[in-house]
Amino acid sequence: MSWVVLWTDALLFALAAGIAALALYTRRQEHLRRPWRKIARSRTGVAALTVLAAFATIGLLDSIHFRQASNGQVVSLLDRWIEPLRIRSEKTYSAPFATHLYAREFQTLPDGGKAWLYPRLQYGGAHLQDPNDRWRDVTQRALLGGGKGAAVWLLLNMGLALILGLRRLMWPPWATVSLTLGILLVIGWTVAELSLAYHVLGTDKVGEDVLYQSLKSIRTGLIIGTLTTLVMLPLGLGLGVVAGYFGGWIDDLIQYLYTTLNSIPGVLLIAAAILMLQVYMAAHEEQFTSLVVRADMRLFFLCLILGITSWTGLCRLLRAETLKLREMEYVQAARALGVSHPIILLRHIFPNVFHIVLISVVLDFSGLVLAEAVLSYVNIGVDPTTQSWGNMINSARLELAREPVVWWTLAAAFAFMFTFVLAANLFADVVRDAFDPRRAEE
């Protein structure tokens, strides 16, 4: 077994480390702690953050890759954890909790005759003697799983109570965290228990478990949402502040740059970039030997190009803000005292535009996750072998025209994406309310 570090893995963890460092730094700065306290007081904000954290944990687990010694495949920790889901694939479609395939097959009967029947699934509900017994079994398992989840939650709460004291635990934000966590645990454990015996969300055209796909898609969504901002931040922040602060020909140049980029329809730019990557990969085949690496490269490149097309908005905002700040007395004073430009930028400008950056980053996040789905439809999104909600919805489009309709892929992708984006949107709202100085007094 050997570790494999993909580009996106490394960047994702770098980003996580960066966020952690920022959090530590914030703890020591009183003026930065105030808005965060406001966020902590908001129940929606805390609940949304907990849900996001749960998604992020899954995403991060899915970003630790290693090569299996047994067959040389590259898998992630998450793959190992939910291995049963990954391995137990059926032949083709099966509905959620089904015991039989969704399509009939030509089968030889015990008496030697032949007929078109719905065959039993290889894994889903295979333990059942009598398939009609299924719903009783499902209920039992669900209760069992839910019970286990609740028990773990209680234990966790007891542990927290010992550390924090019961009073603090009863107080927001901890109560909200605990409650959200409780709901997540119960749902998670129920699903986990059930998924050992059934395909909880059914299987897709080649028999892969839809739940597995949905879970794997989290990482893709997370990466698109976060790494894109990582690309766009230095561009938007650097150029925006510089343009606003220095003015003159620098400003003109940067304005020219972003007007030009802005006026090209984004889809065309993305399409061209993705095609270019393919050209590069075709020319340098030796660097992209495995499927995982190729798919990862494309994902990374998509983040890159999305970042390049979307930094202009932030840049414009920051330029306007810096123009205002430049005229402020304290900046003028610093300049009169002969403080060098980099120091002024670092000390006086950056801290005062920080809230704009934060707000626009959280606001953009959900939009980017949604954009991935649309791009995949036009075939310029992530690699077709990458699990993503966009790819799932895309194939579900065809399934919806089937009769009887195959609804579960669409439903699963929609539900997961919706939860994720909803949590992100709610959190973004709270962050905006907390950091926007205009709303501070509300």
Next chain:
Amino acid sequence: MRIILRFAYLWLLWLGLSGCKGPLNNPYPAVERDRNIFYAALAEFPKHLDPALAYSADEYSLINQTYEPPLQYHYLQRPYVLTPLTAASLPRVSYFNAQGQKLPESTPADQIAYSEYLITIRPGIYFQPHPAFAKDASGHFLYHRLTARDLKNIHSPMDFPVLASRELTAEDYVYQIKRLVHPKVHSPIAGLMQEHIVGLAEFAQEIEHRYQKIDPQEFFDLRPYPIRGVYALDRYRYVIRIRGKYPQFKYWLAMPFFAPIPWEVDRFYQQLPLIERNLTLDWYPVGTGPYLLAENNPNRRIVLVKNPNFHGETYPSEGESADTSLGLLRDAGQPLPFIDEIQFILEREFIPAWNKFLQGYYEASGISSDSFDQAIRFGAQNQAELTEELKAKGIRLETAVAPSIFYLGFNMLDPVVGGLEETKRKLRQAIAIAIDQEEYISIFLNGRGVAAQGVLPPGIFGYLEGPQGINRYVYTWKNGEPQRKSIEEARKLLAEAGYPGGRDPSTGGPLLLYLDTPGGGPEDKARLSWYRKQFEKLGIELVIRATDYNRFQQKMRVGLAQIFTWGWNADYPDPENFFFLLYSKNGKVKYGGENAANYENPEFDRLFEQMRNLDDTPARLELIQKLTEILHRDAPWVFGFHPKNFTLYHGWLANVKPNQMATGTLKYLRLDSKQRAQLRAAWNRPILWPLYLLLLGLVIGWFPAWLKYRKRMHETALA
């Protein structure tokens, strides 16, 4: 006040929806309801309608209604036979030696220097009405010197005030053959035909030379330059001279490449003002066929209407034995065509097209694998049948194996999978066993295919059914059907090839093989992961190298691909058109030909050269069997499958018989538009109650909302 407005709005909506005649979801104007119009969905707009350029099934399904080459395939008879279309009879072929002496028919192919095809066309055939033929009283062409001003309000050639016609002559056929090598036309078969037709290559050089001297804006008349091997004997007879013996040439004479183009039309369409308005021969064909193209809007639709000058063909009166009982001969001897108008409508996405077919707005439809369960189920004897739902609608199913083959090719120039050594052969044979085509057909094609045992699809001369026909390196014959060999045997072969357990001894890891493929939509994803699974059975890791189409083509051209999937659709129903795909002189890398696997086996080449010139005799059959055996052993391809086309037709359509070779078949169809209008109305009754429910909800919800509003007003007034 607002409540009244809201009611008014809903009432207007209802009026707007129900105001039009017939079903609300009818995509066609109400006036077309009872008219005898055939509606067809086009997934992609044809690129070319010029008969010298068109080369795809989509394009043929359009232009073959308009253009008439000398020959056509018989609509009903099987195996496919050629019958005269504009010709009076099948071409008379005679053979000559190098000295120009006529040789008897039985002369061996290697002694024949050239063959001569004499084609006689029927007199009295007229072109469709077209401005290119229009003349004034003094006999000058009216529209051969057009200016931009003349083209006001002209959107299609049919808009010109004067349309005229002219009789079809042998010269028109000769003119089109000249056009095949016109320096500006770029016909896809220009290169191929220069090899076959005597004098065409020299002719091409000459006009290339002449063409450079003239002003490119001007009309370049091809008539003054003769081709040595193609000429008209008189008004109705012309001769085509072919190098050596090439019995397959007759099939080319049934393709629109050899349809007639009058010089007047070429002259007409060379005018710059017309070109600027997209009025070109590539968009507006001019033919002698049953239909003429009246409207061509590449953004939406193409409309064909009956050609008033059609020469009057009649429905065939003989067919296969079963055709009488199927009612296919009921119209025997009736004048063609039966349908007045054909509308091809652009429908990019399959799902809307399929749903519209079910609603009765298209006459025919294919079946995608996702709508398969809805349409087809399999009966007791494993035969495909329609589901009750579709049967109740009176829909009929027609199936036919296509003259095509899909395969997984190995690049024979590749150091890992290529080469004719025993170990390499065994590697390929092992893979051939491991890839379970039957499963592929059942998952991705819903059983709409036949696992291939060799290059030839059923229905082509040389295809053998039963135990003699199977690929014995991959199958055994058991219980009256071919049985795929077990994976253990494949593993054994793999071990013998030097990769025990799929391990590559040079790296110690699993053997890495690469599948090169274009595209990569969601449809492909499932397919590609299926291929990976097949190779995993042997412990081989298959890496998918997906690129865009151009990149893929580039790789194929320079021979950098390793394993690829590819298909071939026959030009004509002859085994030569399949085996040539593996002939070394057609190697993709060396000669830019169609042998994508770059297979090169001298023995195969030798036998192929013998086979291709023979008529369908037992000697030819024997050669084909030898060729097949070589291919089975060398396994340059994993023989995939021959797709089986399932097409659904509505009950109001008569005389439907799938014909895989002929495409100009719309003239045979009959349509009952009365019945269609009734059924459409019955199938498309709108469900309006949710709208009424919404209305009711609004009415009921109004009162509490009003209360709330009053309360709020009260609150804010106090605040």
Next chain:
Amino acid sequence: MTQYLLRRVLYAFPILVGVNLITFALFFVVNPPDDMARMQLGHKHVTQEAIEKWKHERGYDLPLLFNTQAQGMQRLTQTIFFQKSVNLFLFRFGRSDSGRDIVADIKERMGPSLAIAVPTLLLGLIVNITFALLLVFFRRTHFELSGLAACVVLMSTSALFYIIAGQYLFGKVMKLVPISGYGGGMSAIKFVLLPVLVGVVSGIGSGVRWYRTLFVEEIEKDYVRTARAKGLTEPKILFRHVLPNALIPILTGVVAILPLLFLGSLLTESFFGIPGLGSYTIDAISRQDFAIVRAMVFLGSALYILGLVLTDISYTLVDPRVRLE
């Protein structure tokens, strides 16, 4: 004013050159003329000779940016870039690689695009403003909270879902409208209904929230407080003071996107089979018809810049304090 306009036009020039340069670089790296030729000439029996001819006819046999074979200025002018760009600036888009006149196609496809985009925009404005006003009217009540929550829910739903669900429900199950397609004249109405509905619904979430913030900002201003103190009723305040003042940013925002309406929507048009400019562009990308892509990108950029100018002008019209220099 005229001076300002002149300056804007002059300023637009380098931007368009930049845009052109970027599209050129991107598409020629990806897709050299040889590949374009192969794409257009089809798959069977294509010779290198045919490709050279194709390139020559369309002027793709020149060097890309710099011609070392030529003399003086011709080094720059005898290139693909120069030759093709000059025509673009004169709005002579020429012929597509498949041989059709691009201007004629664009003219024809503009109508369907507008038929979808204009009603969607207008209806969306009306619906969004109405809901936003309602939310403001009922501010700090449960109605507002649930309304905002509904907005977040609507925003969190993928646009793809609205399209798929709309076609399934109204086209397939209820049979109220044709599933896809387009017709000329009055018959266009039935084809346009569903795409417009989908367009409006998918815009409600973000639209209502955005307009609400504008209204709330306005309502907290001092003059509104004064008006209220004078005893004006809430609807009167909303309609007489808040709406007209908040309308300024709304309208200037709309003006900015007006020219871009011509370009249509990529997604909606290809899903509903509408022969507009959006699907034209998507098709051109997938067919790698560089001439069309170039023309559409150029048109898009030009319209974008036009939008910027229009915004500036509309500012001066609604707010006399702003003056263009």
